[in-house]
Amino acid sequence: MNQPRFSRRPDIGAGIRVSFEFFPPKTDEMEARLWETVKRLEPLDPHFVSVTYGAGGSTRERTARTIKRILTGSTLTPAAHLTCVDATSGEIDTVIAEFAGMGVTRFVALRGDPGAGVGARYHPHEGGYANAAELVGALRAQGDFDISVSAYPEKHPESPDFATDIEMLKRKVDNGATRAMTQFFFDNDLYESYVERVRRAGIFIPIVPGILPVHNFTQVANFSTRCGAHVPPWLAERFDGLQADPQTHALVAAAVAAEQVMDLVERGVADFHFYTMNRADLVFAICHMIGIRAPHADGASAAA
Ligand code: FAD
Numbered sequence: 001m002n003q004p005r006f007s008r009r010p011d012i013g014a015g016i017r018v019s020f021e022f023f024p025p026k027t028d029e030m031e032a033r034l035w036e037t038v039k040r041l042e043p044l045d046p047h048f049v050s051v052t053y054g055a056g057g058s059t060r061e062r063t064a065r066t067i068k069r070i071l072t073g074s075t076l077t078p079a080a081h082l083t084c085v086d087a088t089s090g091e092i093d094t095v096i097a098e099f100a101g102m103g104v105t106r107f108v109a110l111r112g113d114p115g116a117g118v119g120a121r122y123h124p125h126e127g128g129y130a131n132a133a134e135l136v137g138a139l140r141a142q143g144d145f146d147i148s149v150s151a152y153p154e155k156h157p158e159s160p161d162f163a164t165d166i167e168m169l170k171r172k173v174d175n176g177a178t179r180a181m182t183q184f185f186f187d188n189d190l191y192e193s194y195v196e197r198v199r200r201a202g203i204f205i206p207i208v209p210g211i212l213p214v215h216n217f218t219q220v221a222n223f224s225t226r227c228g229a230h231v232p233p234w235l236a237e238r239f240d241g242l243q244a245d246p247q248t249h250a251l252v253a254a255a256v257a258a259e260q261v262m263d264l265v266e267r268g269v270a271d272f273h274f275y276t277m278n279r280a281d282l283v284f285a286i287c288h289m290i291g292i293r294a295p296h297a298d299g300a301s302a303a304a
Helices: 028-044 060-073 089-102 132-142 162-174 188-200 217-227 233-239 246-266 281-289
Strands: 017-022 048-051 078-083 106-110 146-151 179-184 207-211 271-275
Touching (some): 048 060, 060 089, 078 089, 089 132, 132 146, 132 162, 146 162, 188 207, 217 233, 233 246, 246 281
Parallel strands (some): 078 106, 106 146, 207 271
């Protein structure tokens, strides 16, 4: 039998770094599930874990509570997402100071989506930060934080063209962003050509691919349409007929995501950001395949 295509790299796992994104839970039951996920992923020693911020600051308290629990109940380093939506700059500065007071040193700075939902027209809050670039500047003025921002391999749906889109990324970098994490995508060629465009524009921060394991294809397909991520026909074909068969769906999802990540590793990518959807299994399996593993009980790394 031929060797599997991706087993050729003897050093797989070496130098690869991952981060995990969670959303703040709404109920006690969801919180218990998130905490199980955190504890399962913790031994993988991610670079950091980030916690999202709901539209209009709607999850402000829950985001803070989740971050606090990560700080006090785990060895993980949290990054707090922040958006500009429906808040004055003073209110946002207060939130930044509160997070900093808790010991948060990493932020993910975003403009956010309009309160009316993705696709509605965005109006900056009067007296607020107009966009993510201004928010990055505010963070930079308040402390020596690690600041991540978003990037869009297929351009943001509101951007008229790539040049405008990348110009916004440049403004965020000029104001102090140190890393960009991408919207999820399924076609690695799109990511690669986007990174080339970004480099040609003189932007040299890491553009970390955002990987979304497909827990539910129908939901992902609907969401993709709204956020401008393209679902290739081959992906739809892979999940065709599996809506009522969760076990096979999960196996296919693991295979699809592992294939995507390992192809990116082959292309030289070493940093990955996983949209966990607060679930550990698919992400854990994919990390295992790229050599990110928990240490054995005797202290030796399984990847060594
Ligand atoms: P920006 O970087 O400010 O802009 C993105 C692009 O949109 C720009 O390139 C620009 O060309 C274009 N654009 C922006 N404003 C305008 C305008 N007024 N007119 C024309 N074009 C414009 N959302 C949340 O609510 N909470 C989160 O925690 C969260 N986390 C995220 C994490 C990641 C890694 C990513 C990729 C997205 C996340 N989002 C989150 C979604 C994000 O808020 C939306 O995509 C939002 O629409 C844009 O925010 P941004 O910071 O990317 O915007």
